[in-house]
Amino acid sequence: MDLLEYQGKQLFARHEIPVPSGIPARTVDEAVAAAEKIGYPCVVKAQVKIGGRGKAGGVKVAANAEEAGEYADAILGMDIKGFTVHELWIEEASEIEAEYYAAIVFDRSARSALVMLSTQGGMDIEQVSEETPEAIATLHVDPLLGFQPFEARRLAFEAGIDADLIRPIGEFLTKLYDTFIAEEAMLVEVNPVIITPERKVRALDSKVTLDENALFRHKENAELRDPSDEDPQEQMARDRGLTYVKLDGDIGILGNGAGLVMSTLDVVAQYGGSPANFLDAGGGSKADAITSAVEVICSNEKVKAVLFNIFGGITRCDEVANGLIEAFAQAKPTVPFVVRLDGTNDVVGRKILADANLPGVYTASTMNEAAEKVVALAKGETP
Amino acid sequence: MSVLVGTETRLCVSGITGSEGSFHTLNNRAYGTNVVSGVTPGKGGQDVEGIPVFNTFHAAVEESGANTAMVFVPPPFAADSILEAADAGIETIIAITEGIPAHDELRVYTQIKRMPGVRLIGPNCPGVLSPGKANVGIIPASFFKEGNVGVMSRSGTLTYQIGNELAQKGFGNSSIVGLGGDPIPGTSFVDVLEMFENDDQTELIVMSGEIGGDAEEVAAEYIAEHVTKPVVGYIAGFTAPPGKTMGHAGAIVSGSKGTAAAKAEALEAKGVRVGRTPTQVAEIAIEILGG
Ligand SMILES: Nc1ncnc2c1ncn2[C@@H]1O[C@H](COP(=O)(O)OP(=O)(O)OP(=O)(O)O)[C@@H](O)[C@H]1O
Ligand SMILES: [Mg+2]
Numbered sequence: 160m161d162l163l164e165y166q167g168k169q170l171f172a173r174h175e176i177p178v179p180s181g182i183p184a185r186t187v188d189e190a191v192a193a194a195e196k197i198g199y200p201c202v203v204k205a206q207v208k209i210g211g212r213g214k215a216g217g218v219k220v221a222a223n224a225e226e227a228g229e230y231a232d233a234i235l236g237m238d239i240k241g242f243t244v245h246e247l248w249i250e251e252a253s254e255i256e257a258e259y260y261a262a263i264v265f266d267r268s269a270r271s272a273l274v275m276l277s278t279q280g281g282m283d284i285e286q287v288s289e290e291t292p293e294a295i296a297t298l299h300v301d302p303l304l305g306f307q308p309f310e311a312r313r314l315a316f317e318a319g320i321d322a323d324l325i326r327p328i329g330e331f332l333t334k335l336y337d338t339f340i341a342e343e344a345m346l347v348e349v350n351p352v353i354i355t356p357e358r359k360v361r362a363l364d365s366k367v368t369l370d371e372n373a374l375f376r377h378k379e380n381a382e383l384r385d386p387s388d389e390d391p392q393e394q395m396a397r398d399r400g401l402t403y404v405k406l407d408g409d410i411g412i413l414g415n416g417a418g419l420v421m422s423t424l425d426v427v428a429q430y431g432g433s434p435a436n437f438l439d440a441g442g443g444s445k446a447d448a449i450t451s452a453v454e455v456i457c458s459n460e461k462v463k464a465v466l467f468n469i470f471g472g473i474t475r476c477d478e479v480a481n482g483l484i485e486a487f488a489q490a491k492p493t494v495p496f497v498v499r500l501d502g503t504n505d506v507v508g509r510k511i512l513a514d515a516n517l518p519g520v521y522t523a524s525t526m527n528e529a530a531e532k533v534v535a536l537a538k539g540e541t542p
Numbered sequence: 543m544s545v546l547v548g549t550e551t552r553l554c555v556s557g558i559t560g561s562e563g564s565f566h567t568l569n570n571r572a573y574g575t576n577v578v579s580g581v582t583p584g585k586g587g588q589d590v591e592g593i594p595v596f597n598t599f600h601a602a603v604e605e606s607g608a609n610t611a612m613v614f615v616p617p618p619f620a621a622d623s624i625l626e627a628a629d630a631g632i633e634t635i636i637a638i639t640e641g642i643p644a645h646d647e648l649r650v651y652t653q654i655k656r657m658p659g660v661r662l663i664g665p666n667c668p669g670v671l672s673p674g675k676a677n678v679g680i681i682p683a684s685f686f687k688e689g690n691v692g693v694m695s696r697s698g699t700l701t702y703q704i705g706n707e708l709a710q711k712g713f714g715n716s717s718i719v720g721l722g723g724d725p726i727p728g729t730s731f732v733d734v735l736e737m738f739e740n741d742d743q744t745e746l747i748v749m750s751g752e753i754g755g756d757a758e759e760v761a762a763e764y765i766a767e768h769v770t771k772p773v774v775g776y777i778a779g780f781t782a783p784p785g786k787t788m789g790h791a792g793a794i795v796s797g798s799k800g801t802a803a804a805k806a807e808a809l810e811a812k813g814v815r816v817g818r819t820p821t822q823v824a825e826i827a828i829e830i831l832g833g
Contacts, residue, residue, distance in 0.1 A: 472702050
C-alpha cells in the first residue's frame with residue numbers, strides 16, 4: 160500500500176526523523192488558510208502516489224496568500240502521470256544547501272534490505288543512476304543482525320559526505336531503517352534529504368510503500384487505506400474477496416489461481432483478443448464467489464464477451480457450473496460466455512451446464528479452443 | 543526416486559486441527575503419504591482420525607519420528623511455526639499458508655539458510671507431489687501418474703494446467719514441486735534444478751515461471767552451467783500490465799528486469815526452449831522425449 164507524501168512524513172515524525180511542518184488541504188480555501196497559518200514562503204505540493212511531481216509542476220513555492228491560492232487552484236485537479244490531484248500538502252519552505260538521496264528497499268532478489276545513499280539527490284536521481292551509478296552508495300543489510308552503525312558510516316564515507324555530516328547522516332539512515340522495520344515497509348525513500356545552511360538534516364519528501372500482508376498488526380497504518388484510490392470495480396471485487404485488476408480490452412476473464420489467469424490473458428492475446436480484466440476467483444471458488452465474479456466482470460461496460468477458464472484442483476467444476484447458473488439467474492448478463500471446465504468433477508460440471516442450456520453460453524474443452532471462441536465472439540462473429 | 547517427498551516422508555502437520563488443515567491432511571494420507579503426527583499448541587494428546595496431535599514440534603519429532611512438516615496455520619502464526627519446525631530438527635518444511643508478511647518471510651528465509659540440512663518450500667505454495675509415493679499439500683493428485691518429467695512452478699493452478707497437458711500426451715511425473723508465489727520463496731528454481739539433475743527418475747524438467755523477481759534469469763544461468771537434462775520453460779504474464787511503483791528505488795535497483803519477455807529471452811539465450819502456451823510446452827516435451 161502506497162502512502163501519500165504527508166502520510167509518509169507523519170510516519171517519519173513518529174520515528175523522530177526531522178520533517179518540515181505542514182497542513183493537508185482539499186480546496187483552494189483550505190489551502191490559503193493553511194498557508195496563512197504556516198507563513199511565507201510556503202510550498203504547495205500535490206499529493207499523489209507517484210514521483211516526479213516537481214517536474215510536472217505539482218510543487219510550487221508561494222510568497223503570499225494570493226500566490227498560495229493561485230498555485231492551489233492550478234494544482235488541484237491536475238493530472239500527474241495518470242493520477243488526479245485531489246489533495247494538497249501546504250508546507251513551510253526550507254532553505255536548501257544541498258539535496259541528497261536516501262532509500263531503503265526490500266530487495267527480493269538479494270533477499271535483504273538494500274540501503275542507498277547519494278549526495279546527488281533531487282529531481283534527477285534516475286538520470287544519476289543511469290549515467291553515474293557509482294554516485295549512489297549501496298549496502299545490503301543482514302536481516303537478522305539489522306543495520307549497524309559502522310554500515311551507516313561506511314555508506315556515508317562512500318557517498319562522499321562532508322566530515323561534519325557523517326554522524327548526522329548516519330543517524331538519519333539508522334532512523335530510516337528503524338522505520339522500515341517497525342512499520343514493515345517495502346520501500347522508504349527520501350528524495351531529497353536536505354542539508355540546511357545550519358547543516359541540519361531533514362526529510363523534504365517521502366515515498367513509503369507498506370506491506371499489505373502486515374497491515375493486520377499496524378492498525379494506524381491500515382486506516383490510511385483510501386477506498387477512493389481504487390477503481391469502483393476493483394473495490395467491489397475486493398469487498399467480495401476476489402482479486403481483480405481492470406485492463407483496457409473488451410474480453411472479460413475469470414480463472415482460478417493467479418498464474419492460470421495470467422496465462423489465460425496471454426493466450427487470449429495470442430489469438431488476437433484484448434482482455435478487459437484480470438480476475439482470480441481464488442483456490443476453492445464456491446458458487447457465490449462465481450456469482451460475484453460475474454457481477455464484477457459485467458459491471459465493466461466495455462466487456463463484449465467473457466471467458467471462464469477453470470482448472471479444478473481444490474475448486475470443483477460442478478460448484479463453478481452451479482455458480483454460473485445462479486449468476487445468470489441473478490445478474491442476467493447480456494454478453495456471450497465461453498466456459499472451459501477441466502479438472503475435479505469436470506464431467507459433472509459440463510453436464511450441469513449443458514442441461515441448464517443457458518442463453519449465449521458456449522463451452523470449450525481446452526484453453527486454446529476457449530480463447531479462439533471468445534475472441535470471435537468479442538468481434539461479433541459466431542464461433 | 544523422486545525429489546523432496548517420497549516413501550521416506552514422515553509427515554507432521556502444523557494446523558492439523560483447523561478445517562483446511564485436517565481436510566488436506568486426510569487427503570494426503572488417503573493418497574498414501576505417511577502422516578505420523580500433527581501440532582496444535584494446547585491440543586496435545588488429541589487425535590485427528592487416529593493421527594496423534596502434539597503441543598510442540600519438538601514433541602512430535604521425538605515421539606512420532608517426523609522428518610517433514612506441512613504448515614497450514616494462518617499468516618500471523620506461520621513464521622513462528624516454520625521456525626519451530628526447523629528448530630525441532632525437521633528437514634523438509636512445506637509451507638502452504640498464503641499472506642505471510644514479507645518481513646517475516648525474510649527473517650525466516652535468512653535463518654533457515656543458516657541451518658544446513660533444513661529446506662523450506664513455499665510459503666504460499668501448493669506443496670509437492672511425487673506420484674505413486676507421497677503427496678504433501680493441496681495438489682489434486684488424481685490427474686498425475688508416475689513418470690519421467692519433473693515439474694516446478696511458481697503458481698499452483700498453472701502447474702495443474704501444464705501437468706494435465708503433459709498427462710494428456712501420456713507423460714507422467716517424477717515430482718511436481720510448487721515453489722510458491724511470494725517475494726521470498728524458501729526454495730527457488732535453481733535448488734530444484736539441482737535436485738532433478740541428480741534424480742535418476744527425471745529425464746526432462748519443466749519450469750513454469752511468471753513475471754516479477756529474477757528467479758528465471760538466475761535459473762537460465764544455472765542451466766547453462768550445471769544442467770545436462772533437457773529443460774522446457776513457460777512464462778506467464780506477457781500481457782500483464784506493468785505495476786506502477788511510486789519511488790525511484792525500484793528503477794535504480796532492477797531496471798527492466800522481471801518482465802515476461804526478458805525472462806523468456808534469458809532462458810532462450812541459454813538454449814532453453816520456452817513454450818508460448820501451456821499446450822506448446824507439452825508439444826515441445828513430446829519432441830524432446832519422443833512421445
Ligand atoms: N518544503 C520545501 N521547501 C523548499 N523546497 C522544497 C520543499 N519541498 C520540495 N521542495 C523542492 O521541490 C522539489 C520536488 O519536491 P518533492 O521531492 O517533494 O517531489 P517530487 O518531484 O515528486 O520528488 P521526486 O523527484 O523524488 O519524485 C524538491 O527536490 C525540492 O527541491
Ligand atoms: Mg522528491
